[in-house]
Amino acid sequence: MTRNRLILAAAGGSALLLALAFGFQHLGGLPPCALCLWQRWPHAAAVAIGALALAVPGALPALFGAAAAAATGGIGLYHAGVERGLWAGPESCSGGAPVGDLSVEELTAQIMAAPVVRCDEVAWAFAGLSMAEWNALLSFALAGLWIAAALRAWKV
Structure with a gap:
């Protein structure tokens, strides 16, 4: 596979995973937790890097794409x-916010402001x-595609 096809596959994979995340949220009624949202940003960066990498020759853009894919994999x-x-x-x-010396009013305000979606529940x-x-x-697999694209740029 050529460098550009590998880039398209890797950036397209991130775009697909983002679309699935938004689908689960908006069509499936599963609101994301904070960590779910954190995982989306590197995918968005990988899509943008993919567009840039198609215009800029060499291995460096693909290595940035690999870093973005690995970052979301690490967060996952x-x-x-x-x-x-x-x-x-x-x-x-995760429900572990410290209570400390909060008054009843402060504790009530903290509970009412707490996010509904917990990160520690599947x-x-x-x-399985x-x-x-x-x-x-899947993100680490996409990082592998990005690395393969960088290697193609180096003709390895």
Whole structure:
């Protein structure tokens, strides 16, 4: 496969994963948690990098695309660990915000302002893997496509 086809496949994969995320949100009624939203930004960057990489020759744009895909994969792994209870997630979406010396009014305000969607609960799973786990797996595969595109640019 040529460099440009690999770039199209990798950027298109990120675009597809973004479309699926928005589909689950807007058509499936599954609002995203904070970590779900964090995973979307590198995919959007990969799509933009893909457009740039088609116009700019060489390996560097593809390496930036690989970094974006690996970043969302890393966030997906982190999110999967939070879902599986391997480590704590951000206090803002895992229910662990400190109470400290809050008054009843402050505590009530904090509860009312808390996000509805928790990062430590699996909203949807397929074949035993959560959306975060699927995102990590597929994103690392996309990073591989980006790396293959960079290697093609180097004629390796």
